[in-house]
Amino acid sequence: MNCRDCELLLMEAARAGGASGVEGATGPLQRTDLEAALDHAASCPACFERLAEERSLSAGLRLLAAAEASREPSPGCGATLLAAYRAERGSEVRARRWVFAVSGALAASLIILVGAALLLSHESSTLVRSFYSKISPLSAHGAAIPATAEEQASDGDSAVPGQEEVTDFVPYYPGADFGSLDSGVLVRVRVPASALGSFGVQVAQGNEEEWVSADLLVAEDGSPQAIRFVRPVSQPSSN
Amino acid sequence: MNQDRTPEALLRLAAAGDEEAFCALYHQLNGFIYRFALHMSGNEGLAEDVTQETFLMLIRDPGRYEPGRASLKSFLYGVARNHTLRALEKESRFIPFAEPGVDEAGNSLTPEISDPRADANEDLLRREQIARVRRAVLALPAVYREAVVLCDLQELSYDEAAHSLGCAPGTLRSRLHRGREMLAARLRATERHKASVAAAAVPLGGTIGRPREEFS
Secondary structure, eight states: OOHHHHHHHHHHHHHHOTTTSOTTOSSHHHHHHHHHHHHHHHHOHHHHHHHHHHHHHHHHHHHHHHHTTTOOOOHHHHHHHHHHHHHHHHHHHHHHHHHHHHHHHHHHHHHHHHHHHHHHHHHHHHHHHHHHHHHOOBOGGGOOOHHHHHHHHHHOTTEEEEEEEEOOOEESSTTOOGGGOSOOEEEEEEEEGGGGGGGTOOOOTTOTTSEEEEEEEEOTTSOEEEEEEEEEEEOOOOO | OOGGGSHHHHHHHHHTTOHHHHHHHHHHHHHHHHHHHHHHHOOHHHHHHHHHHHHHHHHHOGGGOOTTTSOHHHHHHHHHHHHHHHHHHHOGGGSOSSOTTBOTTSOBOSOOOOOTTOOHHHHHHHHHHHHHHHHHHHHSOHHHHHHHIIIIISOOOHHHHHHHHTSOHHHHHHHHHHHHHHHHHHHHHHHHHHHHHHHHHHHHHHHHOOOGGGGO
16 A cells, blocks of 8 residues: 555544544445555654644544534524424415315305206206197107196196097008007197198087197107097086 | 434424424424534524525425435535525625634633633633634635535535535545645644744743742
8 A cells, every 4th residue: 555545544544533543434345444554654654644634633623523513503593493484384274274265165166056057957958848848748658748737737627637538540641551660759749729620530610729739659760650639638527 | 213203204294284393303403504504604693594594495395305315414404505605605704804603792602611620721722723723624615615514523424425515425535635635734834823923922021031040
């Protein structure tokens, strides 16, 4: 080992402290190196002097470090930081509360909107059904729907809701073979009584202006195949 | 140390709103940061400002510390170092004429290292030596000063100090070596100056005093 190799190692030996100068070695390799450097310094006056200077310097630095080891910032510094911490956490809590409040309000608004939409949708479907019942109330398999029953009730005071008399189906147009249909849709419509004549149904004199209910049998392709006429069953008057 | 009381664990708790954890964290680390800035600047006011700025960063943005990369202490030294260098650059007048640790009235602010056996002369010599080393450290260029302060005064390992300074451990070791060389040279020069002043003072003392035997 030469003097140049020793330089850093002598610094390490002085920094490590202790009588031997190798107590602070971080591993066996460094310990071996330090021992070699110290051996060299023992036989080299220049390195010996350098080691002494390094040790003196380390001692001076340790003295300075020890003298100021208990130096701390003033209590005011800690108090300021604690206030800053509280303010920061407080603003975070306020921000969190604000977010909760806004998201809560948004959620409530959303619920109200959805509720209103559902209500409107229900009302509009009722309206639509009511509207369609005026022109073509649907009636699957000949079952009367409430709208029709209500109309029937309004047609005659003694009409029994849900009970009605029907005629046989008559072809909607000449040659219509509705008997061979596998499936179809029955559509309840209102037609003027004057139209009954064209289907071979007799209309009493003076009743031509009235409107009557009819079931239209519609094939799957959408073409009407047959029609029958419907009359609400009148309940015998109790008095 | 209890695992839950490590600076890293305390920071997690403090970030979650635990005020007690924040206080504990501050008490664990404030001295290191303050003394680092004090050794770097020689100015108590600046050191306190740096300490405050460093912890304020931790309060406002605790997520800036990435636990996997280094210890919280190293990270904070790095933050404090940046604040200190910026402040020193801005306020170069902060290298004080007066001794650091002495108030306006000249009273020492440095706590006594109590050694009841030490007499007044020894104490004076020790204080002088401390003041010389302090001045020599403050006179180092910042790049070497920070290496000496972190490794020799704050006793960080090479890895910790290198992380704080953002350099490789080998680079840090070289800077430390160079810094210590400069420090030793400055202290040698101070010693020479002191010796020459003392030598010049001897004849003056000789003219005033008389040998005691003349009276006998």
